Amino acid sequence: MVNHAYKVLGTIFMISSGLIYTIERCVANISYSFILAGYASHGTNTDFKPEYPSFNDNFFVLFFLIIGILIFAYGLIKKH
Template sequence: MGNRLNKILGTVFLLASGAYYTAERIGAKIAAAIPAAGAAARGSYDATPSNPTFFENFFVWFFMLVGFVLLTFGFPKDKDG
């Protein structure tokens, strides 16, 4: 693979990792809001969502690792002195 392709794939994997983590956090907030909306009439309800941590989802850190490695290989050192 060429350096340009490594840069593009690395960027895509890093962006996919961030988008997946963001979508997961949005889903957690929506999942916490549904019971809170139903319990709003009763009064007390803990509406604090349990946000997922970074290492709970395999794909988030795997995509970030692959993206970082590909992006690193996309910028090789200059072998000429």
């Protein structure tokens, strides 16, 4: 592959890792809003705090980030 392709592929992996992490946080926020609205708690008042996923909870987030960094770094140091 061309040197530029490794940089693009690494960037795509890193961006997809960030998108997956952001979507997880949005889903956690939406589910917390459902609890506050009473839809998921059957009308009872709950004092839950939203439990956002940590960075290491999803295997694919960390895997895509590491693979993206490695491929991008390989694209930087590879000679033509």
